Amino acid sequence: MNCNRTRREFLRWGAGTLLASRLAPLLGQESGARRAKNCILLWMAGGPSHIDTWDPKKDNGSFKPIETTIRGASISEHLPRIAGEARRLTIVRSMTSKEGDHERATYLLHTGNAPQETSIFPTLGSIAAKEWPAPNNLPPFVSVGEVSFNDPGFLGLEHAPFIAQPDDPDQALAWPEALAPRFKRRRSLLDRMSREFGRRTDPEVVLEEERVQERALGMMSEKTVKAFNLREEAERVRAAYGHNYFGRGCLLARRLVESGVRFVEVLLDDWDTHVEGFKEVKRLSGYLDPGMSSLVRELAQRRLLDETLVLWMGEFGRSSEVNATNGRDHQSSAFSLVLAGGGVAEGRVIGKTDKTGREVVERPVTVPDLFASLFHAFGFDPKKEYMTPERRPVKLIDNGSVVKELFA
């Protein structure tokens, strides 16, 4: 029974790939077209102030703007290294949404959908884990730090992130030396038990768990331990990324993508700067600047940037007014995000806000537009239907239009 199933799966898979390779040219997906194969999401939890980072304003209490390697585009004075790498970036200054609550907006920016009662939509990394195959000795989706929304939703737990801590790189991945001679025997015992159990129960359950366990077994390899180990890097490199959680996370992201992990989300928390906001944003910029600039530069040097889309974003921006506690409050009407690599245009600024930073005055980009653009960059079919556990067919995204300026 199991055997038949596997063969059926194999045949289906075989036919699918065969057709895909025949159809690809007709669908305009020539092999020459630049498509992202990996993605690194730098998640700025709390809602980063766009005015004090990518969209500085004169006379608005914000930091001094400095010039970048994009002609005419200035960013905050506290991001000098990123300013030097800006020609590789595209800054979108006209993001707009209606979700000004952390939880709802975090969900929206991770799924492309507003929260709803019926289904939990999968986070972007889980979509990538589902659509982009990864080698069996690595998790397809790694999250460095625990982001408040990281649910695979109806795609199933197989596609949940593997949560890694850059401060504790060994993750108990290495099989103990003392047990080395017994690994093979234990595996074969385990296989026999799975076969026996599969005969007596729902093969669907066994298959999903087997795939997860198979990957876990594969990860207990020297190669995987190495991929996670930042001590493999020279001190000079580690220092360039910054000796802090986010810096180490960015370096780990680069190592993992090099090894075959397809999607890495790196958390930088504390952007909810209602109180003493300027001091806080300056501190956070001190982590962001070396980490993000080193990541983009090194990916480019290693010829990985063309195939790896780096995405910087948080759940919303912050108000143009400075509040009584010297901070800024939530604002979703206008905020910024940044992309690099993965076939996205370089050295560009898209959209514009008014002189206070409160409203978008040019080329508004909605979150569904962003997701349509990401799907385009990743080569995911926006019309593809997935089945929820309640057997309801759903599309992952709806209503967005690709932002052409990001690509042409």
Add this chain to the structure above:
Amino acid sequence: MDDRNSYADLEPPLIFGRTPRSLHRALALLNNSEIHAAVESGAKRLIQRLGQRITPAHFEHVFMSLLTRLPTAEERRSFADKPTIEDLEDALWAVLNSIEFRNNH
């Protein structure tokens, strides 16, 4: 058990993560040092109870206590002829990691 903290003191979520059936949990069950230690002490306790000379009854006990069933004929075939404590540990580890144990028990 030696001077190690008891399992209950270790805050299982720290080791196994909060999500069942995740990669993190699968990995922890396969290879966390606490699991390796528990397997070792479990085998020791079985021997204390059932005797130094390891017999099929030792293996049956593992299956009964974790899966509430006896091993099948197919599974019996994987027990060694003259089993050692290491064979017992291997069986304990495999049952603990079996999808049957993780789903039904």
